[in-house]
Amino acid sequence: MKKYIKPFGVLLFFLALASTPLLAQDTTLDTSRFKLYMLSLIVGGAIITIASAAGAYCQAKAISSACEGISRNPGSAPTIRFLLIFGLVLIETLVIYALLISIIILMGKWGSYA
Numbered sequence: 001m002k003k004y005i006k007p008f009g010v011l012l013f014f015l016a017l018a019s020t021p022l023l024a025q026d027t028t029l030d031t032s033r034f035k036l037y038m039l040s041l042i043v044g045g046a047i048i049t050i051a052s053a054a055g056a057y058c059q060a061k062a063i064s065s066a067c068e069g070i071s072r073n074p075g076s077a078p079t080i081r082f083l084l085i086f087g088l089v090l091i092e093t094l095v096i097y098a099l100l101i102s103i104i105i106l107m108g109k110w111g112s113y114a
Helices: 002-018 020-024 031-072 074-107
Strands: none
Touching: 002 020, 031 074
């Protein structure tokens, strides 16, 4: 039991240190900005959810098709493997772009542009 006390104390210290910016927050809430922020959370979550689901489906389909192609013609395995990896990179890039868009939506300062 004593060997867990020191790491637990260090964890509590760093949690307290990381939470100090919360003490400087302004406590007033503007309801119009709050509703827009809630909507941006929903939209950002929907974007990344749909993009990751579509990316996972497309990657599974690409891997399945590549395995079928290699099993039918083993001589073309290097070409199919190259095209598979290139396609997977492009699919994953689209998911990362969707993540960046959702981060931009979530980090926008809603109400300060009006």
